[in-house]
Amino acid sequence: MIIVLKPQATEQEAKHILNKIENAGLKPLYMPGVERIVLGALGDERVLQKLHLDSDPLVEEVKPILTKYKMVSREVQAHNSVVRIGNVPVGGDKFAVIAGPCSVESEQQLMSVADVVKGHGAVALRGGAYKPRTSPYDFQGMGVEGLKLLKQASKATGMPTVSEVMEVGQVDSLCEYIDCLQIGARNMQNYGLLKAVGETGKPVLLKRGLSATIEELLLAAEYIYDAGNPNIILCERGIRTFETATRNTLDLNAVAYIKKRSHLPVVVDPSHGTGVRELVIPLSRAAAAVGADGIIVESHLNPAEALSDGHQALTGEMFAQLMQELKPFVEAAGRTL
């Protein structure tokens, strides 16, 4: 339930009501706004009715939250959340471009691509150290050595970093070396992992599962939020459909839909969303136009020799072209790079 207080209600009075909510065994939410304070109560709604909050003179309105997700809903928070990866805000006026290789492969590979993407305007560095691979015989990532290289690249370039965490046991090392923990598509409903990253308080980039509905994505985010971590960036990265010309079908409907329903920032991954290098630039333009808060793209200075996903990585030259082409669309959307 959402409890809208009257304009004259003070913070102390609000706390008093929150105590009542908590004592009734419900989860209280405190959401101060510019004009009035809004409270939330999550849990068994029949309990709530016994509190008769609607007859409290300080309460203007009590209304249900209609969606299954609660804290990530715009019903609970009308304004956009801005999540900071290191010093980089995602969700505000800036359109964030996060770039880097699919996998960290070596110091030389990482440092050189980090320099290039930074030079062309990327604000954060991505790179996989732990790689979820369909086959046990494929390259599984450099592990903690890769994390250290990301830290080093971050220091050298000033860019904060994003890297995937695959298991609860990796959360601590990720937190030590990395600025934003990525939950990959295969792990979107790995609830133990969602809770674990929820407890860290670190920014989390949560990728949509291959066949996850929008509602399921928002409920996965609710798990992280419910564990105490509001610093969540959602990521549309393409869904699995019958089409085989592209690796996935990038669902930009979902971006527009989520921006209406949730206050969380949303970034788009056109690399996995298309799986085809030559489609990354037009779909990045579309992502800016549809209202996304940024993109996360794969770049490799020598894609032909990449240990994973080489066919969808942008060369340095293509990355430069991407940034140049993006600019007018980002500005048309009322933002800046």
Add this chain to the structure above:
Amino acid sequence: MIIVLKPQATEQEAKHILNKIENAGLKPLYMPGVERIVLGALGDERVLQKLHLDSDPLVEEVKPILTKYKMVSREVQAHNSVVRIGNVPVGGDKFAVIAGPCSVESEQQLMSVADVVKGHGAVALRGGAYKPRTSPYDFQGMGVEGLKLLKQASKATGMPTVSEVMEVGQVDSLCEYIDCLQIGARNMQNYGLLKAVGETGKPVLLKRGLSATIEELLLAAEYIYDAGNPNIILCERGIRTFETATRNTLDLNAVAYIKKRSHLPVVVDPSHGTGVRELVIPLSRAAAAVGADGIIVESHLNPAEALSDGHQALTGEMFAQLMQELKPFVEAAGRTL
């Protein structure tokens, strides 16, 4: 096969080679370019080899067409095709906005919405007279009376018209009253209908089937082209996926992919592609950004009373907002409205 002639080859010499191709039982294509003439030969490629065209002194190169579709491929024609609906070019520097109601319901309804969309910058009028409906008990359209109303609205506003043809038996009336024949998603592989509209020479707006791959869409276009009609506009209108928050999943990957592989113009239908009124504007922006040549949108001055698809139709006010929001993205894409 594609036969590239040397720069000095004349039209007459090209015709001589085309005759050889035709006499061998193959379909000859004549594609004069700015710098040199290119010929095509469609059919059994083993026959072609017997002609030994590669040893003809006027021939520079003989190479296979790698895609299953031939005449609609960029391999056969490198430059963009521009298709004219009445006096409205689609596929060039202008971004075409085609608008109107889902169904023609009455003179008053059609004339009023036509005036409004024209006033805000639409260049062509859409409206269904024959309606393919999932249930036999749903409104099936006004039929030929609807076509006459479209003709009347076209005269009054100066906008050419687009309307769906569902059956071979309707082709003649459509041609009498309408400027561009639409093939609906359900009929994308209705080969008799494809051939029939192919024989008219009229512009055809070919919608992608609900579960058609990009290749199947291009092969459906090939049927129309093969029947003698190059005036084809492709339309991405969303595909059927597991997602239920939106009516379909608009596949903007497909638009970018097709623009790389085919010379035909591509428009996007954000109304069917989302099925949700409030998503039409952001997805229209994205369509402009991804490189589409236009959009086709549903508008109804009183959506709550529409006989079909009211939930996805834009009101007059929203249509005005659409045009205003579209403008900077169309310009960012290097086009004008």
Add this chain to the structure above:
Amino acid sequence: MIIVLKPQATEQEAKHILNKIENAGLKPLYMPGVERIVLGALGDERVLQKLHLDSDPLVEEVKPILTKYKMVSREVQAHNSVVRIGNVPVGGDKFAVIAGPCSVESEQQLMSVADVVKGHGAVALRGGAYKPRTSPYDFQGMGVEGLKLLKQASKATGMPTVSEVMEVGQVDSLCEYIDCLQIGARNMQNYGLLKAVGETGKPVLLKRGLSATIEELLLAAEYIYDAGNPNIILCERGIRTFETATRNTLDLNAVAYIKKRSHLPVVVDPSHGTGVRELVIPLSRAAAAVGADGIIVESHLNPAEALSDGHQALTGEMFAQLMQELKPFVEAAGRTL
């Protein structure tokens, strides 16, 4: 609405009520049962309420039909429909095996495969004379010559025939030569064609569209029924999904679901449903087990040289094995071959 009459109501009294229904502008249905007569009224239900049928002393109960489809629903007819292809009943105690080549290619090819499948227990012969092909450059079928060969094979073997009709213009020739008109998956929502075959009264085998929901399939059948033809056999032939190991995903859930909701017979096409020859036999067994009324399978004595779909056709030897393996499952399902 369904109007259940009291046991004592006579046919003449029922006719009297039917007249009232018809005069009110509704479509009347007469459904005499063993114990009592049931009537139906299709159309605007508000009109029906004005007739106050529920206060008629002969009426026991008036209740709405809850599904969008009406006449094909089990709510309207509780017992199974049996549709006869020539002298072959489909939908009763016999499990019908319809077999033959994908395309009719020559007299020799057709006659030899017809003899073989007949010898092993097939009861009807399938074969395509008009072929819907994704590419205009693929083999398009023998046309009316193919139909004549099917007629000839039918006379020689005594098996009735099933062949696809793709266009309204082909309906007459099909009716002349063929016993059961097949509507292919691509044409499931070709409403002009549905109405045309509905008007013939001939048995129709209606294939589910590649991405058609079960409800859409039943509504397509409703079009045929509504045009006056109750002789409809539904066919589950696989739907399009993300899986690429098989050509389609055979949806046996749909068969069980339809048998609960509709009185129409349902056959399964394991050839298109799998697209893999070695999977045809196990899925045919499963079709019998799940409650299907028969199967329609492709067989070719020399699949390697088939002009279409050779990879999914059973050889003569495999067809014999199919019939042998099917038998115990058909019997376990309480039927006979």
Add this chain to the structure above:
Amino acid sequence: MIIVLKPQATEQEAKHILNKIENAGLKPLYMPGVERIVLGALGDERVLQKLHLDSDPLVEEVKPILTKYKMVSREVQAHNSVVRIGNVPVGGDKFAVIAGPCSVESEQQLMSVADVVKGHGAVALRGGAYKPRTSPYDFQGMGVEGLKLLKQASKATGMPTVSEVMEVGQVDSLCEYIDCLQIGARNMQNYGLLKAVGETGKPVLLKRGLSATIEELLLAAEYIYDAGNPNIILCERGIRTFETATRNTLDLNAVAYIKKRSHLPVVVDPSHGTGVRELVIPLSRAAAAVGADGIIVESHLNPAEALSDGHQALTGEMFAQLMQELKPFVEAAGRTL
């Protein structure tokens, strides 16, 4: 690579070759057969060529493994694997029926349903103690208390148990109380968990992911096998498609396909595969017919009050009917219950 030895080769000679393979940095496989010994070598095949095994006088043939999965492939092991859950073999002549509630809810609930399903012929007991739920606000399972109840029910009925493990941290408790560890659909590509259950050596029931291809399922099994655990039972539980009449689309094509390509046993989950109680029996029949090695079904004596998935659970009476209807189909498939 697969290395087929000549009939006269001894175990000791085989070991000698295996040493060579291991010393070259490849993973050796020892697969003694009835007539001859077969060896395997997994890893970089270029290294293998340098060993020149094909010129070894004891080697009859060296051939590549064509699939991405290796140890779970029939190319490596031609005969069916039989996996034992407690004393219950899965994969042999018996068709295994595993039954029980979705969630363990109380001692009374579990014991009563266990008695009933045992009485009608179930051979193993399923029940969830840790429940992966889309929403954090849904019932999350009884946890270790639930595991203890399962152990108690196992002792009382003699049935071994199957229960889901969601996180690496739960593996130990599961191993303490439960006979077979289930990996749920959402965790099919949770590689840390796959490796952890792989290291236990306990039987694992691996469910196919909602949008996992068959190949991805087999590669997930390969992770478990590669970690040292060959006791894997695959489970087809329906895939996510556009169809909404059923919760998922049960893919029986996949069962037949896997039985051709892999030696692992495959069971079918008709409860999740349909999501509709009344479809569970016909699809169980189909599962037996298509060649599955068993089924795993949900049963609840009072489905209306189940804390999860009540709409798809069989009542005790329906479970009795399931067993009765299954019998002739299991026997037609040459097996026994």
